[in-house]
Amino acid sequence: MKQYLDLLRHVRDHGTFKEDRTGTGTYAVFGYQMRYDLSEGFPMLTTKKLHLRSIIHELLWFLSGDTNIRYLKENGVSIWDEWATPDGELGPVYGEQWRSWKTPDGQVIDQITQVLDEIKRNPDSRRLVVSAWNPAVLPDPAISPDANAAAGKQALPPCHCLFQFYVADGKLSCQLYQRSGDIFLGVPFNIASYALLTLMMAQVCGLEPGDFVHTLGDAHLYSNHLEQADTQLARTPRALPTMTLNPGVKDLFAFTFEDFTLSDYDPHAHIKAPVAI
Ligand SMILES: Nc1nc(=O)c2c([nH]1)NC[C@@H]1CN(c3ccc(C(=O)N[C@@H](CCC(=O)O)C(=O)O)cc3)CN21
Numbered sequence: 001m002k003q004y005l006d007l008l009r010h011v012r013d014h015g016t017f018k019e020d021r022t023g024t025g026t027y028a029v030f031g032y033q034m035r036y037d038l039s040e041g042f043p044m045l046t047t048k049k050l051h052l053r054s055i056i057h058e059l060l061w062f063l064s065g066d067t068n069i070r071y072l073k074e075n076g077v078s079i080w081d082e083w084a085t086p087d088g089e090l091g092p093v094y095g096e097q098w099r100s101w102k103t104p105d106g107q108v109i110d111q112i113t114q115v116l117d118e119i120k121r122n123p124d125s126r127r128l129v130v131s132a133w134n135p136a137v138l139p140d141p142a143i144s145p146d147a148n149a150a151a152g153k154q155a156l157p158p159c160h161c162l163f164q165f166y167v168a169d170g171k172l173s174c175q176l177y178q179r180s181g182d183i184f185l186g187v188p189f190n191i192a193s194y195a196l197l198t199l200m201m202a203q204v205c206g207l208e209p210g211d212f213v214h215t216l217g218d219a220h221l222y223s224n225h226l227e228q229a230d231t232q233l234a235r236t237p238r239a240l241p242t243m244t245l246n247p248g249v250k251d252l253f254a255f256t257f258e259d260f261t262l263s264d265y266d267p268h269a270h271i272k273a274p275v276a277i
């Protein structure tokens with residue numbers, strides 16, 4: 001994960017101090033790109049232990065089209081708790097935009113199924129795009145995330161807002177545009193999550209996994225993560241683990257938690273960091 005560590009070091013050493021919505025303060029750069037060849041191993045950080053359970057359940061939750069944190073809580077995942085209403089609602093976030101984007105005439109569009117069908121039918125297409133960025137449902141910045149969710153708006157505007165697939169030489173690649181990236185906490189999750197999505201999409205399309213390309217807009221290190229960043233940068237990276245999917249699953253929406261096996265993951269210890277709300 002040299003790519004990630006280079007980003008962390010670059011932003012720590014060259015980021016511009018910037019105030020932010022949460023009042024924490026950040027060091028930021030604008031525009032940064034990383035590339036992970038998925039045949040070289042699964043891109044999970046080894047310089048701190050990552051909680052893969054949360055990553056898998058969150059991705060299955062997005063793919064199911066769900067936007068209530070009930071499923072996450074039932075599975076011991078708490079990463080979305082701070083932004084939900086007391087009923088667990090987050091408003092029309094990722095799951096709804098991916099699987100049931102509402103049109104003005106009352107129809108819904110399942111972007112994931114459409115892209116999946118198009119990859120199989122027309123792999124050379126340059127239109128294999130899924131967008132979670134829907135200006136019609138962006139939150140009102142004057143009210144809190146849970147008040148927005150209660151009003152039918154997104155609790156938070158999507159951070160990983162648009163992704164595109166690309167097929168060449170029998171391999172499926174994916175590029176994500178992430179408008180805002182919390183380098184210490186969110187970005188390692190986002191990398192593993194989209195790498196996993198690419199492996200799943202490739203399997204059900206009969207393709208090999210290619211590259212995951214991660215493009216960031218505002219890439220920031222929160223000012224209360226600086227010590228943690230130093231600790232991480234002082235560690236020596238280890239070999240990447242291997243992710244194996246149950247080869248029997250041919251339907252993207254049929255994957256369950258038990259279909260994923262991570263082997264040879266030998267990370268350094270977890271590093272705690274507070275999440276900016
Ligand atoms: N400031 C901020 N950073 C984020 O990364 C983030 C948000 N807000 N808001 C929405 C979602 C929620 N996400 C989160 C929230 C918390 C963790 C977190 O605390 N991670 C810990 C523990 C993980 C766990 O409990 O599984 C970590 O050490 O990685 C990670 C991603 C990503 N997003």
Ligand SMILES: O=c1ccn([C@H]2C[C@H](O)[C@@H](COP(=O)(O)O)O2)c(=O)[nH]1
Nearest residue numbers: 021157159160180181182186187190
């Ligand atoms: O998947 C995610 C979701 C969120 N983040 C981070 C990026 C920012 O630090 C906050 C969101 O705040 P905004 O003011 O809306 O940009 O959450 C992430 O890194 N990955």
